[in-house]
Amino acid sequence: MTDSLMETKDVKDLLMKVSGLGDGGGDLRLKRIVHRVVSDLFRTIEEFDVQPDEFWTAMSYLTRVGQSNEVGLLVPGLGLETFLDMRLDQAERKAGLEGGTPRTIEGPLWLAGAPLSQGEARLDDGTEPGEVLFMQGQVRDVDGKPVAGAVIDVWHANAKGGYSGFDPSQSRYNLRRRIETDAEGRYRFRSILPNGYACPPDGPTQQLLDALGRHGHRPAHIHFFVVAQGFRKLTTQINIDGDEYLHDDFAFATRDGLIPEVKRVTDAAAIHARGLNAPYA
Ligand code: MBD
Ligand code: FE
Structure with a gap:
């Protein structure tokens, strides 16, 4: 018995809705990729017990990467x-x-x-x-x-x-x-x-x-x-x-x-x- 939120029906349902995988419209490959990427983020947050302030620090970091035109630098x-x-x-x-x-x-x-x-x-x-x-x-x-x-x-x-x-x-x-x-x-x-x-x-x-x-x-x-x-x-x-x-x-x-x-x-x-x-x- 783990207390992993990832394994709960609520989180599985959430991921299906987030990615649109539960519905008919849209691009299936994209839905599956979004499902995987968001799942992996959820898993990382859980595994490392990432706190909300840390999470928002990361989001403002990504905002700065875009604002300073450094996506092409971060990628390599x-x-x-x-x-x-x-x-x-x-x-x-x-x-x-x-x-x-x-x-x-x-x-x-x-x-x-x-x-x-x-x-x-x-x-x-x-x-x-x-x-x-x-x-x-x-x-x-x-x-x-x-x-x-x-x-x-x-x-x-x-x-x-x-x-x-x-x-x-x-x-x-x-x-x-x-x-x-x-x-x-x-x-x-x-x-x-x-x-x-x-x-x-x-x-x-x-x-x-x-x-x-x-x-x-x-x-x-x-x-x-x-x-x-x-x-x-x-x-x-x-x-x-x-x-x-x-x-x-x-x-x-x-x-x-x-x-x-x-x-x-x-x-x-x-x-x-x-x-x-x-x-x-
Ligand atoms: C460069 O000149 C470059 O070639 C790469 C890959 C990344 C940053 C600067
Ligand atoms: Fe170069």
């Missing part, structure tokens, strides 16, 4: 975005669709409409302090065949970890470009070396991380979408090797296969000779 911080990726990986393994560059999370900071160019681009607006970075590559299908006309949408932070469109000190679409691959599937770009992102120190995401004894840092990284006719879209990132948070990412996005070798070149003339010297090339 709680590993939810990584879990969705793990599910996609699992589904692909089951379907025999393995191979190629691994996916990892998108995060909350992509913007639509970055300038599009052919084959190459300079990403920084020329005012950004930081080490010059060149990256080049080739889009290939899983059989190794080059994909011409694929579009690489690339975005990353500046040397302070800030993203244009969110950091008001940066110009529009700074460090964001779309590049269409050439006939051999190749692309290249010049930019500046990004630094890692950190959650806003006074925001609700960092507040929860503090209470969990966690930090809110990401290692330095560069985001990519890769899109081509007839292919699934790839969402991925690369990490900059050597970063202190490389394997301690608050957003759980680092994966094997996404940490390319970084070669440091000190000859300024050789750097200049690689081209893409004009901002907004």
Whole structure:
């Protein structure tokens, strides 16, 4: 004999009414999901003897997450975005669709409409302090065949970890470009070396991380979408090797296969000779 309220007819009836599962109308899948989620909350409240003041503290926390536009930050911080990726990986393994560059999370900071160019681009607006970075590559299908006309949408932070469109000190679409691959599937770009992102120190995401004894840092990284006719879209990132948070990412996005070798070149003339010297090339 337990005194669990969850097991009582009154609570079971309440959950049926809350979710609409007892009635005919509406969306059955949604009803079942709402039933499960609310049941799990009831169960958590019971198991941890959550008090009303604690409950309302949590509700005002969620309100602040929305008000400060941090839903997209809390989600990766709680590993939810990584879990969705793990599910996609699992589904692909089951379907025999393995191979190629691994996916990892998108995060909350992509913007639509970055300038599009052919084959190459300079990403920084020329005012950004930081080490010059060149990256080049080739889009290939899983059989190794080059994909011409694929579009690489690339975005990353500046040397302070800030993203244009969110950091008001940066110009529009700074460090964001779309590049269409050439006939051999190749692309290249010049930019500046990004630094890692950190959650806003006074925001609700960092507040929860503090209470969990966690930090809110990401290692330095560069985001990519890769899109081509007839292919699934790839969402991925690369990490900059050597970063202190490389394997301690608050957003759980680092994966094997996404940490390319970084070669440091000190000859300024050789750097200049690689081209893409004009901002907004
Ligand atoms: C980022 O730059 C990011 O990529 C993620 C996943 C979360 C917060 C900031
Ligand atoms: Fe990012």
